[in-house]
Amino acid sequence: MYTHEEIAPGIFQFRFFDAARGIGFNQYLIAAEQPALVSTGGMPTFEALWEALGAVLAPERLRYLVVPHFEADEGGALAAFLARCGGARPVCAAVAARQITGFGLCPDPLVVKDGERLDLGDDALRFVMVPWEMHLWEGLVACEERYGVLFSSDLFGQRLDPTGAMPSDLLAAAAPMTLGSVPAQDLRYQVYGKLANLGIRRVAPGHGFAFTPPVGMDELFTRVEAAPMTS
Numbered sequence: 001m002y003t004h005e006e007i008a009p010g011i012f013q014f015r016f017f018d019a020a021r022g023i024g025f026n027q028y029l030i031a032a033e034q035p036a037l038v039s040t041g042g043m044p045t046f047e048a049l050w051e052a053l054g055a056v057l058a059p060e061r062l063r064y065l066v067v068p069h070f071e072a073d074e075g076g077a078l079a080a081f082l083a084r085c086g087g088a089r090p091v092c093a094a095v096a097a098r099q100i101t102g103f104g105l106c107p108d109p110l111v112v113k114d115g116e117r118l119d120l121g122d123d124a125l126r127f128v129m130v131p132w133e134m135h136l137w138e139g140l141v142a143c144e145e146r147y148g149v150l151f152s153s154d155l156f157g158q159r160l161d162p163t164g165a166m167p168s169d170l171l172a173a174a175a176p177m178t179l180g181s182v183p184a185q186d187l188r189y190q191v192y193g194k195l196a197n198l199g200i201r202r203v204a205p206g207h208g209f210a211f212t213p214p215v216g217m218d219e220l221f222t223r224v225e226a227a228p229m230t231s
């Protein structure tokens with residue numbers, strides 16, 4: 001069962017809690033002139049997500065399907081969306097594009113590079129490369145321009161039930177998944193450096209709660225790095 005919440009004007013978090021695995025999965029709809037979905041979820045939840053999206057806009061209108069990295073929760077339902085959304089195109093980094101074409105999911109995904117911008121009409125996304133594909137090759141996160149929402153995928157995610165109460169120390173809860181998804185500290189610092197000056201005001205991860213770091217992104221980075229390395 002999906003629920004959804006508007007986390008910034010015109011930006012919606014769709015969330016599904018997988019009780020068997022004890023983890024929540026989020027996808028994000030940017031209901032801009034050119035609507036974009038960040039992460040598709042997997043095939044088992046596709047029909048439920050499709051129905052839930054319909055509460056905000058006709059999902060056939062989706063124009064962009066952003067795949068942060070090639071993993072089932074990020075892009076598993078890509079082919080199903082493409083089959084129903086005639087004007088939609090996957091958006092991904094070069095490594096994921098090779099998987100998407102190689103697995104026969106789409107012949108021509110839109111490949112974006114570090115720092116590139118995607119115009120959505122009345123909004124836009126800016127992409128930052130993150131080393132979390134296989135072999136630590138580059139995947140991406142996307143920063144939305146109007147409200148400073150970072151769609152951070154597995155960075156700053158929490159293995160929590162997003163239908164429950166937000167924990168008092170969310171920054172600590174965001175550490176294990178971040179440390180696990182980019183296990184090398186020097187690579188994490190490179191990512192933090194690229195995120196530092198993007199005007200991020202809200203963090204919207206692929207798991208757990210969307211949140212506003214109370215002091216700022218620097219505090220979030222510091223708290224994540226101060227956490228013990230567990231997963």
Ligand SMILES: [Fe+2]
Pocket residue numbers: 069071074154
């Ligand atoms: Fe992932």
Ligand SMILES: [Fe+2]
Pocket residue numbers: 073074153154206207
């Ligand atoms: Fe994920």
